[in-house]
Amino acid sequence: MLVHFILKDLKIELRSKEIITSMFIFGLSVTLIFALAFQVAPAMIREFAPGLLWVVILFTSVLGLNRLFSLERDEHALWSWSAGPIDRGTVFIAKVISALIFVIFSEILFIIPFFVFLNLPIEFSFFQLGLILFVGTGAIVSVGCLISGITLQASQRDVLIPILLFPTASPVAIAATKCTQLLFNQKSITEWNYWLLILGSFFVIFTLFGYLVFNKIVEE
Amino acid sequence: MPFFNHRNNLIHAGIAVALSAINIFIVITLDPPNAAQGIFGNIFYIHVPVSWTAFLLYFMVMISGIMFLTKKESIWDHRGLAFAEVGTLFMFLILTTGPIWAKPAWGHFWPWEPRLTTSLILFLIFLGYFMLREFGGNTEQVSRYGAVVGILAFLDVPLIFFSVKFWLPEMQSHPQVGSYFDSGNLFPTFLVIFSLITFIIISTLMVRFRVSILKQNNIN
Amino acid sequence: MILKVTTLSKYFNLSPIFRDFSLTVYSGEKIGLNGPNGSGKTTLLKMISGITSIDSGEIQINGLEVNPEQTNSRKNVFYLGHSVGLYPGLTGQENLEFMAGLYSQSTSTIPDILSKVGLGTNESKLLKFYSQGMRQRLKLASALVIDPNVLLLDEPLTGLDPDGIQLFETILSNWDSRGKTMVIVSHNLDWLSRITDRIITLA
Numbered sequence: 001m002l003v004h005f006i007l008k009d010l011k012i013e014l015r016s017k018e019i020i021t022s023m024f025i026f027g028l029s030v031t032l033i034f035a036l037a038f039q040v041a042p043a044m045i046r047e048f049a050p051g052l053l054w055v056v057i058l059f060t061s062v063l064g065l066n067r068l069f070s071l072e073r074d075e076h077a078l079w080s081w082s083a084g085p086i087d088r089g090t091v092f093i094a095k096v097i098s099a100l101i102f103v104i105f106s107e108i109l110f111i112i113p114f115f116v117f118l119n120l121p122i123e124f125s126f127f128q129l130g131l132i133l134f135v136g137t138g139a140i141v142s143v144g145c146l147i148s149g150i151t152l153q154a155s156q157r158d159v160l161i162p163i164l165l166f167p168t169a170s171p172v173a174i175a176a177t178k179c180t181q182l183l184f185n186q187k188s189i190t191e192w193n194y195w196l197l198i199l200g201s202f203f204v205i206f207t208l209f210g211y212l213v214f215n216k217i218v219e220e
Numbered sequence: 221m222p223f224f225n226h227r228n229n230l231i232h233a234g235i236a237v238a239l240s241a242i243n244i245f246i247v248i249t250l251d252p253p254n255a256a257q258g259i260f261g262n263i264f265y266i267h268v269p270v271s272w273t274a275f276l277l278y279f280m281v282m283i284s285g286i287m288f289l290t291k292k293e294s295i296w297d298h299r300g301l302a303f304a305e306v307g308t309l310f311m312f313l314i315l316t317t318g319p320i321w322a323k324p325a326w327g328h329f330w331p332w333e334p335r336l337t338t339s340l341i342l343f344l345i346f347l348g349y350f351m352l353r354e355f356g357g358n359t360e361q362v363s364r365y366g367a368v369v370g371i372l373a374f375l376d377v378p379l380i381f382f383s384v385k386f387w388l389p390e391m392q393s394h395p396q397v398g399s400y401f402d403s404g405n406l407f408p409t410f411l412v413i414f415s416l417i418t419f420i421i422i423s424t425l426m427v428r429f430r431v432s433i434l435k436q437n438n439i440n
Numbered sequence: 441m442i443l444k445v446t447t448l449s450k451y452f453n454l455s456p457i458f459r460d461f462s463l464t465v466y467s468g469e470k471i472g473l474n475g476p477n478g479s480g481k482t483t484l485l486k487m488i489s490g491i492t493s494i495d496s497g498e499i500q501i502n503g504l505e506v507n508p509e510q511t512n513s514r515k516n517v518f519y520l521g522h523s524v525g526l527y528p529g530l531t532g533q534e535n536l537e538f539m540a541g542l543y544s545q546s547t548s549t550i551p552d553i554l555s556k557v558g559l560g561t562n563e564s565k566l567l568k569f570y571s572q573g574m575r576q577r578l579k580l581a582s583a584l585v586i587d588p589n590v591l592l593l594d595e596p597l598t599g600l601d602p603d604g605i606q607l608f609e610t611i612l613s614n615w616d617s618r619g620k621t622m623v624i625v626s627h628n629l630d631w632l633s634r635i636t637d638r639i640i641t642l643a
Contacts, residue, residue: 004541012529015566071529075567079525080582083489084542085515088508146372150365156355163351164369167344168376171383178387198383205375213371215508216289216364219493220486292495359453360495436454 001086005094006101012071013102019067020106023060027110030056035117045118050180053114054136054173060110061103061140062162068099069148078152082218092145092214096207099141100134107133124183132183132196136176139202143168146210149217175199229426236423243416250409260324267317269414270310271335273421275377277307278342282374285367294436297363300370301353302428304346306421311343334384341380345373441502441516441589441621442467443488448497450480450487457483461497463640468619472632475642481625482521484642485592488623489519501590515543518588520579522595528568532559532578535567539582550585557581557607572599580611591615593624597631609635 013019034052038045072078081091111133115122147164151157175198182192243266252261284300287293318336319329330336349369356362443465450458457480465471473481486492488499490506490513499506504513519525526535533550540547554563557577562570570578576599583591597605612635615622626632632639 001541004538008527008530008538011534012527016529071527075524075526075528076521077525077527079491079519079521079523080527080539081542083491083514083517083519083525084539085511085513086542087511143372146368150352150368151356153357153361154352154355156351160348160352160355164345164348167341167348168372170341171376171379174383174387194386195383198379198386202379205379206372209372209375213289213368217368219364219508220361220491360451360493364493 001090002094006098009098019064019102023064023106024109027056027060031114050177054176064102065144065148088215089211092210095145103137132179135199139172139199142203142206232423236420239416263317263321268410269417270313273417274310277303281370285370288367298432302425305428306424308346314339334381337384338380444500446498449495451495470622470636472636472639473625479642485594490514516588517590518586519592522598531564533563536585540585543586553581553584576600590621
């Protein structure tokens with residue numbers, strides 16, 4: 001059933017390419033604005049870069065999550081499964097996984113221009129950066145999917161998602177930025193693994209919590 | 221029946237007002253905890269008990285949320301909302317008394333001290349909570365959403381606290397009682413003020429709780 | 441399949457829509473629901489199907505409580521409403537495959553069902569390009585794919601052309617002969633009294 005739901009989201013997205021394209025272009029535009037607005041010494045940009053990267057990721061995630069959940073809202077499509085004989089918690093897990101796939105994909109697309117525009121040296125392990133991106137994005141989308149589910153029926157959802165998500169995800173912003181900063185400064189993974197641990201526990205706690213309460217959220 | 225026509229409520233409110241006056245008197249007349257800081261240090265007498273109460277109230281929001289989601293009794297929703305409203309008021313007090321004390325102690329109004337930062341983030345999440353309750357859908361839906369956000373906010377507390385704590389390791393935590401202050405053990409004083417504040421809070425909660433039920437009955 | 445609603449209460453923005461409402465629909469019975477706008481006809485069907493929560497009371501289908509925690513309880517009931525409940529970004533065929541997957545039904549009958557409801561040539565068209573009548577036909581098709589024992593039909597004739605109405609009535613008599621329990625909401629009293637066993641008017 002989990003795969004059934006993920007495939008459904010992927011099928012819709014592969015056809016319209018709407019979510020990933022909009023996230024990518026938005027991420028690119030924000031990167032451009034950052035590059036233009038922070039006209040400081042290259043050394044200082046290097047200090048700022050990890051924070052900027054996660055600001056871009058957080059912004060694009062909000063955009064992507066909003067689109068991902070509007071798939072369910074348009075024409076009341078969610079009624080197909082909210083009345084169906086399935087565990088709604090599974091739908092939540094499926095949404096987290098689809099969101100993770102979409103956001104990671106758009107990150108892969110805009111991270112290259114990010115490094116090029118900000119003239120950042122690439123002197124670190126790609127695998128470790130990938131690990132940070134995966135766990136950090138997972139943490140953002142786990143709580144993000146929960147908040148998008150809550151605001152699904154709200155008239156002011158475009159405002160409510162960032163208002164609720166940004167403070168809630170502030171530990172992610174801190175931890176992910178720290179990880180990335182230490183990685184960019186060529187510190188070994190043993191010096192920042194506790195930050196990964198915070199990100200990982202955030203991911204796990206909110207995925208489980210969402211799984212437990214999603215049942216109560218989708219009912220009208 | 222109007223709330224204050226109820227004899228017990230009136231007596232309770234009267235005691236609460238009297239206790240607030242006594243409370244203020246105690247706080248002002250006690251010796252400053254640190255001679256170098258003078259009277260500014262006295263705000264510490266109120267800051268610490270207020271913080272305890274605020275976190276206790278937010279903890280109660282979570283408990284009410286869990287009770288509401290499991291038992292579906294609307295009384296827990298009213299309780300949760302009353303705890304959230306009074307709790308947010310007290311969070312605001314932390315955010316004002318904290319900087320007043322921080323200025324003479326650290327030389328600037330906003331030290332990114334873990335506890336103060338956690339309070340700020342929780343305060344922001346709860347501003348979102350009230351927005352959600354206002355714009356999130358129909359009354360029955362936002363009760364459920366409010367319960368979920370109340371639990372979510374408190375689940376976030378340890379994550380926020382530890383990430384802020386590790387974020388700036390050079391930032392000292394609150395000076396621990398006894399090591400920083402001239403006078404010995406402040407704990408008994410805090411406890412006295414804490415109990416006075418708790419009494420005031422119960423009175424406030426009763427009013428808020430009553431208002432929220434009256435609102436519901438009025439519509440029917 | 442007996443459908444039993446006991447002392448159901450539902451509030452919307454604190455005002456009651458249902459207060460201690462009870463209803464029993466016996467196995468194989470066809471019930472018509474009628475009443476003015478805002479009387480809660482659609483809400484009742486959505487509560488029975490599990491889309492909308494109930495504040496108190498109980499809904500049972502064949503002795504099993506409809507309850508969000510028990511996924512099996514919603515297996516035998518299907519709500520065919522006037523809002524779509526299908527994905528605009530999927531084709532007709534894919535939507536039906538998705539529904540079949542949800543209810544663990546085989547997908548092999550889908551092409552037959554699509555041509556039966558007159559959508560045989562449109563199966564690869566995205567739902568968002570369907571007209572109102574075509575969407576209604578696709579919803580009928582999803583009811584046929586799922587083949588539930590309790591059918592909740594909310595204004596099933598909306599947007600259907602005369603051919604479509606004829607098709608619907610054929611399907612209806614087929615369901616009837618197979619002993620399906622049905623609750624039908626309509627404003628058209630004449631039509632309702634012709635096809636149902638009894639009519640309940642909600643105030």
